[in-house]
Amino acid sequence: MTALRYARKAVLALVGLAVLIGLWELYKSLGPARGGTLFGVPIWARAGNAAMPHVTSVIDAFGAQEVGGATIVRGSTAPTVFESVLSAAGNSLLWAGVGFAIGVVVGLGLALVMDRLQVLERALLPWIVLSQTVPLIALAPLVTGWGNGLSIGPLEWQRWMSVSLIAGYLAFFPVAVGMARGLKSPGAVPTEYFRSVNAGWWQTLTRLKLPASVPFLVPALRLAAAGAVVGTVVGEISIGLEGGIGRLIISYSQGATGDPSRVYTAVIGAAALGLVTAAIVTLFDLALRRYQRTGNAS
Template sequence: MITDLLRRQVLPVLVVGALTLLVWYGAAIGLNAPGAIERVLDPQGPWTWQDLVRATLAMQRPVLPAPHQIAVDLWSGLVDWPIDSPRSLVLHTWVTGEATLLGFVAGALLGIVLAVAIVHARTLERALLPWVVASQTIPVLAVAPIVMVILGSLGFEGLMPKAVIATYLCFFPVTVAMVQGLRAPQRLELELMHTYAASRVQTFWTLRLPSSLPFLFPALRVSMAAGLVGAIVAELPTGAQAGLGARLLTSSYYGNTVAIWSALVMASLLGLVLTGAITLIEKAVLRRMRPAPTRRAA
């Protein structure tokens, strides 16, 4: 059974990963070859294709870094520097993760409150829902500088502006999913609650909220990923000294493509950890909500 599980789930992942690495190395050699011939090898001198491959995979500023170069820089950023050093990826990841989590919590709460208001008041649905949808038509790259300037003029700097941008991207998926989830109960179920003389609050906690959870948690994962993007984008126009966005910006100034890619990989790992935590919470909550199995009488 274990062998069959490995063959069905682990083997396909390994095969895709191996093919990805093969294509990546091929692309790195092809894209870095002109620069290697121009800056590393002698254009007129004798050299073999093995020399060319070695040169393309060991360039200081390659067009496309090889996977092993990114892994070395990633390990160095995590281990070789103190946590408070500007070169530490742990510091940059913590700063971005802090803004992401704060924006996620604020966005999720805002989305839930808006959804509850929309479901329970038709007037608010007509008044709020079009604006909720319209808010997402504005690119975050255009919103971020405006928010930074306004909040900066009010004395808010550092974490708060980034969290606001993350909130802007987080609340929309939660609002839309919760509206759908709170309306998921069937008419018969609502009439049954009415028969029991349940109030709106009792109907919400007993019926609507449990029915909305399967809609809520997928939206929270999307919201968390969007919040991470918002936090990174918010770090770009501010000239921040810490954060993965600041690391990307600084590395691009100096043409350090290896550091750019290591920051991107770290952002991906941070996103996986945060969304994975939501998945674990989802499984725990839904497991507690399942009715206990009844025992048959002997």
């Protein structure tokens, strides 16, 4: 049944993609080439080739060779756009993965601390929520400035570490809030039973609270993975880190007047990056399926 459910989701995703492509081509055929305004406010997107290339043009752009300095040239032959997007997405995935790991560790640690001491929950939770109101555009230069010249023993701070730290900043919030809620989810009956047998905090945590929190943790991890990808792309653009999908979008945007299709190849690469992270979390979801049934039952 689980395989059938995921197969159904995959089919629906493909249908949704086909509908999106159909709507894109329909608007391109019927929409105004120069856009449209209402009372001076732009409300209709431009449907001309400079703004909305055909889907087939975007697909063809993946096979075109690089002509600028946006990517690394392998030997004497320039890579294709597909190779450039794949390489950039791989780098961004690595940096986002590090940020995701940072966010999960920090988020779980905060949730456990808040569960252990309620006074810390009342003190920390407002600041955790408030932390997400800081714009990343303002945070990125600060993180980069803090990291410049920093070294821990033989390890020197690299620019990509700033990007991963920004990704972790977005990733920790849903994990901390979701896990804190999950740790408090066990019902009154099982909680009272553990108290009656004089179970300690660690035993109650490992045998009752952690299994019960899995249904809350998995959605939080999905949000954290998406946040890590967004933080990575924004961080790359903000600090000017080369080699990632964010900078590739900027590089292709600078030449969009000549070939707008390439911009969309990088955007598709960023979207695929999000899908890959979602798929990884789904594997984690499958591994913890039995705990989710236990958590729902309790």
